[in-house]
Amino acid sequence: MKLNHRAAFVTGGASGIGRAIALALAREGARVAVADVNADGARRTAAEIQTAGGNAVAQPLDITDVAAVDASIDGVAAHWGGLHVLVNCAGWDRPMPFVETTPAFWDKILAINLRGPLACTRAALRHMIPASSGKIVIIASDAGRVGSTGEAVYSAAKGGLIAFTKTVAREVARHRINVNCVCPGPSDTPLFQKEFAEKSPKLAESLKRVIPWGRLGVPDDVAPAVVFLASDDAGFITGQTLSVSGGLTMA
Numbered sequence: 001m002k003l004n005h006r007a008a009f010v011t012g013g014a015s016g017i018g019r020a021i022a023l024a025l026a027r028e029g030a031r032v033a034v035a036d037v038n039a040d041g042a043r044r045t046a047a048e049i050q051t052a053g054g055n056a057v058a059q060p061l062d063i064t065d066v067a068a069v070d071a072s073i074d075g076v077a078a079h080w081g082g083l084h085v086l087v088n089c090a091g092w093d094r095p096m097p098f099v100e101t102t103p104a105f106w107d108k109i110l111a112i113n114l115r116g117p118l119a120c121t122r123a124a125l126r127h128m129i130p131a132s133s134g135k136i137v138i139i140a141s142d143a144g145r146v147g148s149t150g151e152a153v154y155s156a157a158k159g160g161l162i163a164f165t166k167t168v169a170r171e172v173a174r175h176r177i178n179v180n181c182v183c184p185g186p187s188d189t190p191l192f193q194k195e196f197a198e199k200s201p202k203l204a205e206s207l208k209r210v211i212p213w214g215r216l217g218v219p220d221d222v223a224p225a226v227v228f229l230a231s232d233d234a235g236f237i238t239g240q241t242l243s244v245s246g247g248l249t250m251a
Contacts, residue, residue: 011090180237
């Protein structure tokens with residue numbers, strides 16, 4: 001197993017892409033802390049891992065609460081004797097024209113999609129730097145690479161994560177910590193169904209048409225890329241942005 005006995009902390013692990021990542025890491029032997037503001041969902045994912053013979057704990061967590069982030073990550077590191085992998089996957093969006101957005105909406109988007117991952121990364125690095133090892137995978141979005149109509153603030157936050165990934169990767173390379181970014185394209189997740197497909201069916205259909213592969217992504221498309229970047233197979237890869245989007249973005 002690629003990640004045997006390694007401790008991983010996954011935000012947004014209750015559903016969608018985060019859940020798929022948590023399950024995939026566990027299948028490779030990682031001990032997984034499933035963190036999510038949806039406490040019941042986090043417990044369900046952790047229970048699913050345990051039922052399959054893996055090792056997992058649920059971590060009810062609002063990543064916009066910096067003190068709670070510090071306490072949660074510190075607690076997991078203490079419980080498992082260190083932290084080896086962090087996956088920043090929690091996110092949220094609601095499509096609308098930028099001119100219709102409000103400062104309160106901006107604050108919510110930036111708090112969840114940008115400030116939260118910053119807080120989690122800082123907390124994780126406090127454990128990884130003394131150990132001179134660690135893998136951080138940040139889930140951004142192709143919206144942060146090419147823009148996305150109706151997602152101006154979300155795109156700005158995800159673009160910020162891409163830049164953040166590169167900078168932190170440079171800062172911590174001397175500590176042998178790898179920091180990389182995965183950018184899913186439009187993906188069929190519970191968030192997509194609730195905030196996109198139900199409210200803007202035409203937008204949802206148009207997204208399918210612009211993907212060369214001819215379909216939306218699914219969570220299991222993204223999880224293997226994260227497992228790879230969290231493993232020793234990616235030991236000499238850092239500061240990179242990998243799109244998993246059926247060819248929507250080609251670097």
